[in-house]
Amino acid sequence: MSDDLDKSLDEILEAFRKNVKVSTKKYNLQTYKDVFVGSEAVDYLVSSNVASSREDAVILGKSLANEYGLFEHVTRDHEFSDGKLFYRFLDGQRGKRKMDDGTGERLGWQHFLSPVPQVDSGLQPIFPVADLEGVDGRDEHVGAHVWPLDKYNIETLNHVHPPDWVDPAPKKEGSADFYDMVVIGGGTAGLITSGSSAGLGARVALIEEHFLGGDCLNVGCVPSKSIIHSASLVQKLRRDAEHLAENGITIEGGPSAIKVDFGKVMERVRRIRSVISHHDSAERYSKDLGVEIFIGRAKFLSERSVIVNGRTLEFKRAVICTGGYPSLIPLPGLKELYDLGINPGDQPRPAVMTNETFFNLTTQPKHMVVVGAGVIGLELAQSLQRLGSSVTVFARSGKILPKEDEDMALLVQKQMEDDGVTFRLSVQKYISIELTGNVDEENGLPEMKITITENGSNTDLVCDALLIATGRRPNVTGMDLEKAKVKYDDKTGIIINDKFQTSNSRVFSAGDCCSQYKFTHAADFMARAVIRNALFFGKEKHSALLVPYATFTAPEIASVGLYGSDLDKKGIKYRVFEKHFKDNDRSICDSDTVGLIRYRVDAKSDKILGASIVGTGAGNMIGEVTLAMQSGTGLSQMASVIHPYPTKSEVLRQAGDLFNKTKLTPSSKKLLRGLIKAQR
Structure with missing residues (x-):
């Protein structure tokens, strides 16, 4: 337990001792020394406005007793209640948390917040780790470089990185400010953490060096979906x-x-991004939500303080939400061309990009090479091809979307090939990239030559745009984490326990900088869990989050829970049930029959262990499966959920029908025939 938490509980305990009468009581010929009466404790909590009602006082009392062992019933037979039962303070025993070995969750302060939905910890898949060997980490990512500075980008910048922003004034000049929570990083996780914490009454500082809104707003979800x-x-x-x-x-x-x-x-x-940017703006979070915004780089000074723009901020809790950045592969010539693309001077700007600079394009490449066959690379490759560019995708994995079921990924690949995308998935080595000296007269982009090793021999490819989409690194450098005694790994990020807590018990972390789930919606729910754990003694677990995800290619592909490969590695026996869109009436009507849903179900029950969907609207449909898994609804029950006809989502129910048919054994069929005959 941290010193701040000890201090807070000590104050509560001291108030109890001072205001609740402790005395010797007798009951059934037994004498109980130094005890207090439950109803008298409730009287104090209500009269002193610590609790708003007697019911809330009981909730608070149960939390203090059950969660942190501040007191207990004299015979340990009863929980805290508003009655004549006797309780005794447990001197010297605070700090060792009582664990509930039962199946029910004990009531605590965290129940004043809506809980983050949790499921069995065994339903999280293992994602492939990006190959970052030989890739240098960067102390600063290039998200701060934006062009063109048209009215839309200027509006966005005014919202998420206002040039005239003035840091909040200190409450007392010349001394460190004290905050309930300091949040470092203003992406999805940081915004949710800071805004929600401030809404609950905490004094919160949010520190962001680059753009509020993070990758999602500026260089990820919003511009890519546009x-x-x-x-x-x-x-x-x-x-x-x-x-x-x-x-x-x-x-x-x-x-x-x-x-x-x-x-x-x-x-x-750029226009869509500028419209949405107000939601993540410094002004909104400061004026409307009560968050104190600092635009600058945070560095830890100690285990309980940071410095930003020369100001020292002390904290009860800190949350690191610094996200990640795309990595450049170790390709000779790449770093030089990448830097030239950011700062071209009076030279033509080469289109050597990551997702952080891709959306700065104003002219269309004639031939773009994408290095990487993951989500980002495929979404942008297909988009550019459909908009009229010629696109080639390089990868070393031999396949696209390596985590997805291979037959499903091949459906995506086939559609992209039909669109005109060329795949070269057996690259052995990236040799070099250089300018040819030619500049296209129409789009003004310098021509480049990239050399690779493929099938044992070197080959050249000429292009005028290169997108690197091979992996991401966590933003963990430049914060002096060592001074805070926060452990981290350059490749995987901030090291946290299952409750999002770092090696410094006061410091938590959420989002891309600490988790394998590098999705906006995952960062959102991690932030909700962190709030409960950091401020309200919550018990939310990272391992219990059930996170669906989707790749927005055409067709879309979406998954939740465990894949077959995960189940095989765990030695879990399962059955597969699937329904194809070619057998769905709405898909036939729409001439859109590519794809299927695939459930992975426990071998001995109807429990859904995982599911994947490929096809139009897969990203929307996976939510219903996630809800079923979250609520413990089995596949058999899915078959009883009425869906409108004709809709593509009927396949979710129809796969349940397939499961129920497996229940019709020869014996059960014979019994049913007997029942039918009995009706005659």
């Missing part, structure tokens, strides 16, 4: 133009008549 939308419209028009004739509709000129203004597409991306 460009995916535009690319999908183009593809839909082209696809529909080929099939409209059977519906009696003709587009003059056919698919070739569809033209793409890439500059307008990217302008829309």
Whole structure:
């Protein structure tokens, strides 16, 4: 237990001793020394406004007794209650947490907050770890570099990194400010942690060096889904133009008549981002939510203090939410061209990019090479191809989306190949990249030559854009974590226990900088758990989070829970039930029959251990499966959930029908036939 927590509980205990009468009591010929009466303790808690009602006082009393062992019933037969029972303070025993070996969760202060849904800790898959050997860590990521400075980017910057921002004034000039919570990093995890904590009455400081909103708003979810939308419209028009004739509709000129203004597409991306950016703005979090915002780099001074912009902030709790950044592969010539792309001076700017700079594009590449066949690389590769570029994807893994079931990933690959994307997935080594000296007259992009080893021999490929999407590193450098006694790993991030706590008991962590789940929605729920654990003695576990995720290619692919490979490694026996969209009426009506849902179910019950969906709308449908797993709804029960007809989501129920059919053994069929005959 931390010193601050000890201090807080000591104050409560001291108030109990001072205001609740402790005396010797007799009951049934027994004498009990130094005890107090439960109802008298409740009287004090209510009259002193520590609790708002007698019911709340009982909840508080149970928490102090059960969670931290501050007192107990004299015979240990009863929990704390508003009655004539006797209780005794446990001097010298605070700090050793009482563990509940039963199945029910004991009531504590954390129940004043909505709990984070949790499931069995065994339902988390293992994700492939990015190969970062030979990749140098960066002390600063390039998210601070934004162009063009049009009205939309300026509006976004004014929201998430206002140039005229003034740090909050100290309460007492010349001395350190004291906060209930200091949050380092203003991405999803940091914003949720700081805003919600301030809303609960805590004094909170949020420190962000670059952009509030983090990757999601600025260089991730928001801009990527915006460009995916535009690319999908183009593809839909082209696809529909080929099939409209059977519906009696003709587009003059056919698919070739569809033209793409890439500059307008990217302008829309910037506009959408600027509209959404107000939600994550410094002004909103400061004025509306009561968070004290500091724009600058945080560095730890000690186990309980940080410094930012020359100001020392002391804290009861700190939460590190610094996220991650994309890594550059060890390719000779890459770092130089990447730096030139950020600061070109009077030279043409080479389009050597990660996702942090991709959305700065204003002109369309003719041929883009994507290094990496994961989520980010595939989403942007397909989008650029559909918008009119020629795209080649390089990878060394031999397949795309290596964690997904191979047959499902192949459905995505086939569609991308139909779109025109070229895959070269057996690269043995990346040799070099260099400028050729040519500059395209139309788009102004310098031409580059990348050399790789493939099938035992070197080969060259000329392109005018290169996107590196091979892995991410956690942002853990430059904070003097050693001074806070916070342990970390350069590749995997902040080291936390199952309750999001670092090696410094006052410091917690959430989001990409500490977890294998590098998703916005996962960071959101990690932050909720951290609030409960850090401020309210919660018991939320990282291992118990059930996190669905989706890749927004066409078709989409989404999963939750364990894959077959995970179950095989764990030695868990399971059965597979799947339903294909080609057998779904709505999919047939929409001429969109690619894909399926696949459930992985416990071999001896209908418990859903994991599920994957590939097809249009997979990202939306996986939520229903997640809810079923979260609530303990088995696949058999899924079959009884009525879905509207005709909808694609009917496959979720129909797979349940397949499970129920397995219950019809020859014996049960014979019994049912007998019952039917008895009705005649």
